[in-house]
Amino acid sequence: MRRKTKAKLKKGLSVVYCSLIYLFLFLPIFVIAANSFNATTTKPYLTWKGFSLMWYGKLFDNTTLLQSFGNTMAIAFASTAISVIIGTLAAVGMYKYKFKGKSVIDALLYIPVVIPEIVLGISLLTLFSNVNIPRGMITLILAHATFSIPFVVFNIRARLSGYDNSIEEASMDLGASRISTFFNITLPVLAPGIFGGGVLAFTLSIDDVIISYFTNGQTKTFPLKVMESIKSGVSPDINALSVLILLGTMAVVFITQSGILNKKDRRN
Amino acid sequence: MMDKNVIVSIKNVNKIYGGENHVVKDLNLDVYEGEFLTLLGSSGCGKTTTLRMIAGFEEITSGSITVEGEDIANKEPFERNVNTVFQSYALFPHMTIYDNVAYGLKMKKTSKEEIAKRVPEMLDLVQLGGFEKRYPSQLSGGQKQRVAIARALINRPRVLLLDEPLGALDLKLRKQMQLELKRLQRRLNITFIYVTHDQEEALSMSDRIAIMNNGVLEQVDVPEKIYEEPQTQFVATFIGETNIFEGCIESINGNNVGITLESGSVTAQTDRQFECGELVILSIRPERIRYSESPVEGFNLRGKIKEQVYVGSVLKTIIVLPNGHEVRLERLAGQKIPVSGDVYVYWAPSDIKVIHSDSNNIFKALDNIVLG
Ligand SMILES: Nc1ncnc2c1ncn2[C@@H]1O[C@H](COP(=O)(O)OP(=O)(O)O)[C@@H](O)[C@H]1O
Ligand SMILES: [Mg+2]
Numbered sequence: 039m040r041r042k043t044k045a046k047l048k049k050g051l052s053v054v055y056c057s058l059i060y061l062f063l064f065l066p067i068f069v070i071a072a073n074s075f076n077a078t079t080t081k082p083y084l085t086w087k088g089f090s091l092m093w094y095g096k097l098f099d100n101t102t103l104l105q106s107f108g109n110t111m112a113i114a115f116a117s118t119a120i121s122v123i124i125g126t127l128a129a130v131g132m133y134k135y136k137f138k139g140k141s142v143i144d145a146l147l148y149i150p151v152v153i154p155e156i157v158l159g160i161s162l163l164t165l166f167s168n169v170n171i172p173r174g175m176i177t178l179i180l181a182h183a184t185f186s187i188p189f190v191v192f193n194i195r196a197r198l199s200g201y202d203n204s205i206e207e208a209s210m211d212l213g214a215s216r217i218s219t220f221f222n223i224t225l226p227v228l229a230p231g232i233f234g235g236g237v238l239a240f241t242l243s244i245d246d247v248i249i250s251y252f253t254n255g256q257t258k259t260f261p262l263k264v265m266e267s268i269k270s271g272v273s274p275d276i277n278a279l280s281v282l283i284l285l286g287t288m289a290v291v292f293i294t295q296s297g298i299l300n301k302k303d304r305r306n
Numbered sequence: 307m308m309d310k311n312v313i314v315s316i317k318n319v320n321k322i323y324g325g326e327n328h329v330v331k332d333l334n335l336d337v338y339e340g341e342f343l344t345l346l347g348s349s350g351c352g353k354t355t356t357l358r359m360i361a362g363f364e365e366i367t368s369g370s371i372t373v374e375g376e377d378i379a380n381k382e383p384f385e386r387n388v389n390t391v392f393q394s395y396a397l398f399p400h401m402t403i404y405d406n407v408a409y410g411l412k413m414k415k416t417s418k419e420e421i422a423k424r425v426p427e428m429l430d431l432v433q434l435g436g437f438e439k440r441y442p443s444q445l446s447g448g449q450k451q452r453v454a455i456a457r458a459l460i461n462r463p464r465v466l467l468l469d470e471p472l473g474a475l476d477l478k479l480r481k482q483m484q485l486e487l488k489r490l491q492r493r494l495n496i497t498f499i500y501v502t503h504d505q506e507e508a509l510s511m512s513d514r515i516a517i518m519n520n521g522v523l524e525q526v527d528v529p530e531k532i533y534e535e536p537q538t539q540f541v542a543t544f545i546g547e548t549n550i551f552e553g554c555i556e557s558i559n560g561n562n563v564g565i566t567l568e569s570g571s572v573t574a575q576t577d578r579q580f581e582c583g584e585l586v587i588l589s590i591r592p593e594r595i596r597y598s599e600s601p602v603e604g605f606n607l608r609g610k611i612k613e614q615v616y617v618g619s620v621l622k623t624i625i626v627l628p629n630g631h632e633v634r635l636e637r638l639a640g641q642k643i644p645v646s647g648d649v650y651v652y653w654a655p656s657d658i659k660v661i662h663s664d665s666n667n668i669f670k671a672l673d674n675i676v677l678g
Contacts, residue, residue: 226400
């Protein structure tokens with residue numbers, strides 16, 4: 039009898055514990071979502087004045103905010119493309135070939151990951167001004183690619199650890215040239231790793247503040263814009279955009295997850 | 307054998323990895339059109355390396371390989387008219403069985419209709435009809451192996467290279483696949499170069515067996531010859547169960563030689579040349595050894611019966627010689643002979659193989675060192 043109540047208590051406690059964790063994780067998101075529907079028009083936009091979609095309407099009049107969001111998306115796509123291409127070639131090359139100094143290059147890959155972002159930001163700024171690249175979209179894209187590449191490499195390398203080199207030999211044995219083997223075999227087999235690395239690079243780019251702050255020049259990204267406006271209290275149109283981004287992200291995650299899961303069970 | 311065409315010719319081929327690891331040593335081997343040739347040897351002896359040189363995945367350090375009379379040294383793997391079945395199957399995990407098998411044809415730009423006709427045919431041939439839409443991970447080991455074979459065979463190669471294709475399968479499946487492979491090879495009349503370390507597999511499937519030891523080709527022959535007439539000490543001990551005696555040539559009388567062993571003396575018949583005093587290895591199969599309760603002329607080898615057991619239909623006997631050496635005998639089950647005292651071991655002189663001992667070389671080398 040006592041044991042039963044004890045077990046019940048245990049179970050009850052763990053339910054409470056889990057609920058608290060999830061509350062802790064999701065409460066801020068809920069607050070933002072709720073506030074984006076807040077009908078208040080007076081700063082600091084925090085008291086609840088009833089439900090309204092007016093901030094979503096206002097959002098589409100706020101051209102600077104929308105433009106900063108456009109910049110963010112453009113930078114994310116471009117830097118993801120660059121880091122995926124460079125990262126894939128680097129990962130495959132480092133997996134396949136033995137060369138002098140490989141371990142050094144290997145170790146150096148971790149530096150952009152562990153180095154404080156502020157140091158990387160300053161370094162990039164110094165570099166860009168020394169070689170005279172005007173700060174703006176270009177430097178933002180280059181900077182984002184810089185910190186994304188190692189993540190792409192790591193992701194693909196994880197995939198390569200279970201990779202059977204002989205499938206490439208089999209492909210050539212069956213008459214495929216090296217290039218055609220790369221596109222028919224290597225790339226598709228590594229695709230989940232490449233895709234995962236790409237998604238990571240994309241998300242890293244979208245919410246980067248510190249490194250962007252050093253390398254943006256006059257160009258505003260969405261996170262920078264939010265940072266800027268925070269001084270005057272977060273206006274609910276930013277909340278509205280955040281909610282839309284959140285929904286977009288969730289949709290992407292949902293689609294890719296179900297896609298990957300479908301594929302998973304037919305791979306070795 | 308003489309009237310057959312040579313399809314793969316390996317001449318003085320050496321492979322040295324990294325400048326010092328000499329893995330294949332002066333290999334000479336002619337493979338005939340349509341034959342099933344097995345490269346047999348223990349693991350690490352250079353079989354895979356040899357196969358990979360033929361396929362084009364490994365450069366030849368020196369020597370030459372020709373396929374259908376053409377030197378292949380400068381041909382890329384995808385330009386060679388040989389196909390490989392890999393030990394790890396190496397199926398493309400992201401493609402269906404259909405696409406796996408069709409791959410070679412697609413690379414050769416075969417028409418869609420032709421592919422659609424030949425792939426199911428090929429799958430039927432390896433008894434995998436209806437598996438077209440599956441992915442490799444949805445197949446068992448034996449099925450994967452069949453896909454690998456179908457994928458290679460659909461290109462109608464002149465030569466098929468198989469690297470321990472059945473190595474990963476369990477015994478029962480392996481036996482079954484051995485038969486199927488042999489049947490396929492006969493039916494399609496394709497030259498097979500088959501690598502295995504399993505001597506039983508080699509003996510049961512091959513037209514000829516090439517035995518490798520440490521990168522050296524020891525003997526190439528039909529299975530019966532390999533079994534009955536091993537040319538070297540390695541072949542004698544590697545193939546089948548055998549009794550090995552070390553001895554010294556005592557007398558030579560035409561083809562008959564008298565040999566002194568540690569535990570006695572025996573007689574053998576041989577058509578090879580020996581010198582008196584030469585160290586030799588004697589090899590005799592368990593089923594060829596006899597014993598009697600009274601001495602036999604020409605033999606003086608006494609021992610005691612240690613054990614007699616029936617294994618299936620075979621009676622196995624172990625006789626211990628005075629020096630502790632055990633002699634194994636086998637015969638189709640007759641009566642157990644209750645022998646308590648000493649028995650005399652003998653054999654028909656023509657049943658035992660006399661082989662030059664590798665130790666002679668060591669002694670010669672020692673002589674050279676000692677005597678200058
Ligand atoms: N790529 C390589 N680099 C260096 N040594 C190798 C390489 N491949 C094989 N070897 C060595 O060559 C020897 C023969 O290998 P292998 O041909 O695979 O033997 P087998 O197939 O008979 O088991 C082994 O000692 C192996 O370590
Ligand atoms: Mg091998």
